[in-house]
Amino acid sequence: MDMTLIAGSALASVPEIIIIIGACAALMISLLPNARQENLLASLSVIIIALAAGMSYALPESPQREYAGMFVVDGFSTYFKMVLYLATALTILMSGKYLVKEGVVKGEYYVLLLFALVGTMIMVSGTDLLIIYVGIELQAIAIYVLVGFLKADARSNEAALKYVILGAFSSGILLYGISLFYGLSGSTNLAAISEALFAPNFDNPMLLMATLFMLVGLLFKVGVVPFHMWVPDIYEGAPSPITGFMSVAAKAAAFAVILRVFLNELFVLSPIWLLGVAVFAVATMALGSLAALVQTNIKRMLAYSSIAHAGFLLLGLIAGGADGVASVMQYLVVFTFMNLGMFAIIILLNKGVKFGEPIEAFAGLAKTHPILALMTMIFLLSLAGIPPTGGFFAKFYVLMALIETGHIWLAVIAVLLSAVAAWFYLRIIMLMYVHEPSGKPDIHITRSMQIVLAVTFLGTVLTGLFPAWLLEAARSAAVF
Amino acid sequence: MNLPILSVLIFLPAIAAVVVPFLRSNASVRWFTLIALLIDFLIAVWLLIAFDTSTPDMQFRENLAWVPPLGIGYRLGIDGVSVWFIFLTALLGWICVLASWNSIKHRVKEFMASLLAIQSMMIGVFCALDVFLFYVLWEAMLIPMYLIIGIWGGENRIYAAFKFFLFTLAGSLLFLIGILVLYFEGGRTFDMLALMAREYSFKVQAWVFISFLIAFAVKIPMVPFHTWLPDAHVQAPTAGSIILAGVLLKMGAYGFIRFSLPMLPDASHYFAPMMIALSALAIVYGGLLALAQTDIKKLVAYSSVSHMGFITLGLFTLNVNGMSGAVIQMFNHGITTGALFLFVGLIYERTHSREIPRYGGMIKAVPLFGILFAAFLLSSMAVPGTNGFVGEILVLSGTFAVNGWAASAGVVGALIGAAYLLGIYRQVLLGPVKVPDDNKIWDLDNREILCAVPLLIFVFWMGFYPKTFLSILQPTLENLLLQLATTGAGG
Numbered sequence: 001m002d003m004t005l006i007a008g009s010a011l012a013s014v015p016e017i018i019i020i021i022g023a024c025a026a027l028m029i030s031l032l033p034n035a036r037q038e039n040l041l042a043s044l045s046v047i048i049i050a051l052a053a054g055m056s057y058a059l060p061e062s063p064q065r066e067y068a069g070m071f072v073v074d075g076f077s078t079y080f081k082m083v084l085y086l087a088t089a090l091t092i093l094m095s096g097k098y099l100v101k102e103g104v105v106k107g108e109y110y111v112l113l114l115f116a117l118v119g120t121m122i123m124v125s126g127t128d129l130l131i132i133y134v135g136i137e138l139q140a141i142a143i144y145v146l147v148g149f150l151k152a153d154a155r156s157n158e159a160a161l162k163y164v165i166l167g168a169f170s171s172g173i174l175l176y177g178i179s180l181f182y183g184l185s186g187s188t189n190l191a192a193i194s195e196a197l198f199a200p201n202f203d204n205p206m207l208l209m210a211t212l213f214m215l216v217g218l219l220f221k222v223g224v225v226p227f228h229m230w231v232p233d234i235y236e237g238a239p240s241p242i243t244g245f246m247s248v249a250a251k252a253a254a255f256a257v258i259l260r261v262f263l264n265e266l267f268v269l270s271p272i273w274l275l276g277v278a279v280f281a282v283a284t285m286a287l288g289s290l291a292a293l294v295q296t297n298i299k300r301m302l303a304y305s306s307i308a309h310a311g312f313l314l315l316g317l318i319a320g321g322a323d324g325v326a327s328v329m330q331y332l333v334v335f336t337f338m339n340l341g342m343f344a345i346i347i348l349l350n351k352g353v354k355f356g357e358p359i360e361a362f363a364g365l366a367k368t369h370p371i372l373a374l375m376t377m378i379f380l381l382s383l384a385g386i387p388p389t390g391g392f393f394a395k396f397y398v399l400m401a402l403i404e405t406g407h408i409w410l411a412v413i414a415v416l417l418s419a420v421a422a423w424f425y426l427r428i429i430m431l432m433y434v435h436e437p438s439g440k441p442d443i444h445i446t447r448s449m450q451i452v453l454a455v456t457f458l459g460t461v462l463t464g465l466f467p468a469w470l471l472e473a474a475r476s477a478a479v480f
Numbered sequence: 481m482n483l484p485i486l487s488v489l490i491f492l493p494a495i496a497a498v499v500v501p502f503l504r505s506n507a508s509v510r511w512f513t514l515i516a517l518l519i520d521f522l523i524a525v526w527l528l529i530a531f532d533t534s535t536p537d538m539q540f541r542e543n544l545a546w547v548p549p550l551g552i553g554y555r556l557g558i559d560g561v562s563v564w565f566i567f568l569t570a571l572l573g574w575i576c577v578l579a580s581w582n583s584i585k586h587r588v589k590e591f592m593a594s595l596l597a598i599q600s601m602m603i604g605v606f607c608a609l610d611v612f613l614f615y616v617l618w619e620a621m622l623i624p625m626y627l628i629i630g631i632w633g634g635e636n637r638i639y640a641a642f643k644f645f646l647f648t649l650a651g652s653l654l655f656l657i658g659i660l661v662l663y664f665e666g667g668r669t670f671d672m673l674a675l676m677a678r679e680y681s682f683k684v685q686a687w688v689f690i691s692f693l694i695a696f697a698v699k700i701p702m703v704p705f706h707t708w709l710p711d712a713h714v715q716a717p718t719a720g721s722i723i724l725a726g727v728l729l730k731m732g733a734y735g736f737i738r739f740s741l742p743m744l745p746d747a748s749h750y751f752a753p754m755m756i757a758l759s760a761l762a763i764v765y766g767g768l769l770a771l772a773q774t775d776i777k778k779l780v781a782y783s784s785v786s787h788m789g790f791i792t793l794g795l796f797t798l799n800v801n802g803m804s805g806a807v808i809q810m811f812n813h814g815i816t817t818g819a820l821f822l823f824v825g826l827i828y829e830r831t832h833s834r835e836i837p838r839y840g841g842m843i844k845a846v847p848l849f850g851i852l853f854a855a856f857l858l859s860s861m862a863v864p865g866t867n868g869f870v871g872e873i874l875v876l877s878g879t880f881a882v883n884g885w886a887a888s889a890g891v892v893g894a895l896i897g898a899a900y901l902l903g904i905y906r907q908v909l910l911g912p913v914k915v916p917d918d919n920k921i922w923d924l925d926n927r928e929i930l931c932a933v934p935l936l937i938f939v940f941w942m943g944f945y946p947k948t949f950l951s952i953l954q955p956t957l958e959n960l961l962l963q964l965a966t967t968g969a970g971g
Contacts, residue, residue: 366590387615399656419649419653433630471547471549
């Protein structure tokens, strides 16, 4: 193989390479006997991510297809990588104190997070179904371990086992879909598949099966109804920072794959899946919103809330076009801010494994910690989609794309269901502001937690008040 | 005129709301809020004086880019209708602070910050000339109101706060869909004036009208969307009730004036009979519900439903008498019902009871309270010489021109109104002195007089010399009728 080609390919994937080398270095360092290891590793991981982010930023915006067309660096992938860097860095920053509290300070934690990050990065850059599959598996395997990280907690173990089994199951379905596409077109490369499908007289009933299997495999990963069963248990059992990471980073990467595969390369398939996805979207929003109403555990509630949000994101997929893609991309950034902000608060309120995460933990927070309560209120209002927060603008833009393409009834259903969803977010606000606190909770906000709260809070507010910047970024990156 | 006066008006309370949490004592918070809102009020007064009555065009306009790729701008401007509502909002703002001076004892900072925030958003809604801006403020306003009811309300406040929030939210979200449809039909802009200048096909107009109608009908509220109102009013603290009755309810009617009538003239004509019928229903039904109440706050709340019916009735007569009557009635309702809630709050502070049969002879026990309360009751009853009379007579004369039955229903509603308001008058004010639980009762102090007197001035000013108000309204309403008359082209 030509050396310049290899060099070009390596250059395009420098961010991934940096993270992998960094992860290996972190693995070595974690073996050194050092009392303040965990802080060292956390800072090291953040620095590695910052380096990779700098590299991603420096790479040219114009699409570069490398590794024989299996890997692409374009505005779309760079945008998503920035979201992933942000989500991972915030997750790392909010983990430190939590791990100490739960008594599981281990270097592997950060190493696994970095590997999960690489997996998601490969997902967003992959233009070959097999590469995408490798990315999905890499992040999934890292996350399986992370979900079970609380060895002493039965819920965590149960969640990990469930996730492994269901994850493997869904990967199998996805892989079957990929193999069918290979059978139909003779390639796993998206561009080649697209070419084969566009060929005149291409008509094969297996196409329906192939599309269906691949779609289901991917929708499984984002927790769309009826493939959502794993979400609540795993969100509840996993360590809170990991739940946060899964809900934003893993979801963002999976949506990136869905957008790239179904709205760009294989757009020709859209008549096959459009109606099905519309049904899934409505079912997802409905079940997510309604089931969240009756939850008593905050993480389970956020699990259902995140299912509902996934349903809303599917609407952007249905809308399609530049605005549809951009609206999903914008939504995912705002969701990263508000959902991670909420998880940061949950981690602060955490009182150890036995206590669980009852929503009553929020009672009277406004009396004991007014600033924290105010932030929580903003995160919740944003999740509910109330202006002037980022969550409102994100939903607004999705609705706009939806109405632009004439799906008015879907938009009506979506807004009515989000009015239902508002109830359970408001319930927590009431708990904070009306109920009396049950003793002063022991909340210690470390420096890194302050950073997380500041970033997520400002992100949530500023994307609502001044959405133009993010909107432009999403729009210019939405062109594949 | 380089000073962005409307922005100052909007952002002054907002900035004050940010400052409030940093103040130390509760007393300083109260004074600070009062002064901030008084300055805001003075600006609103100046605005009224500087307002040019010779033109129906938007004045004091401001235009800044906000989200240019989507055609969203920070566009402000006022006409003869909105200038009055800004004035009303600014007036009720500082009265609310005075009314909550002693009754709000805990979490004063949060309360005053919420009050300032909602003040800023309400003024913003009346200034907005951009649909997106309007919508953001319209919905964001729910947050402070939700907190005001939920934290400082009565026993059943949480239920009431949820009901208020969710009803209004569901309505607003459908409004959002309507806005977006209009956006794509109207050339991808959120500029209200540009949207008004366009013509839309009847089908689009009809659907958008319905989506707007649901949002506005919840807010006004029109029967059958009124069930959140009594809960919210009864549970809200006095200041909350005053804002709710005085300003928030007006926003629905304002929405009709700003959106439905000028943008959707064909649909407005088409749906006018239905709107008139619903309004007539609200007048009579709301009145009958009020008649059955023994809780004085609930009674005033249901009377609001009835009075708001007069407003929508007047608007959809689509003639100059009915519409100017409706706008005047909107202003009146803010003054009078605001005052009634104030007085209900004052008496509740003293005796902790709202049951009408437990009171009696207040005019003997606390004469100043009795006399002022009586004046506002009479104004609510629309006795000649008060503001209510001017508004109702204009609405009814406008209605007789289009629909005799609806006008008759209006007259019946007014009679029912007289029955329940005189009922309060007789039971609470006249007869032997009766105070619930033998609580100590005392007459109005200076602070309370200061709350009531400005409102009383407007009751009689409007009653005896409505021309001040009408002359400012006239050009705008004539322009609105012109927009309504250029109909048919799109149909």
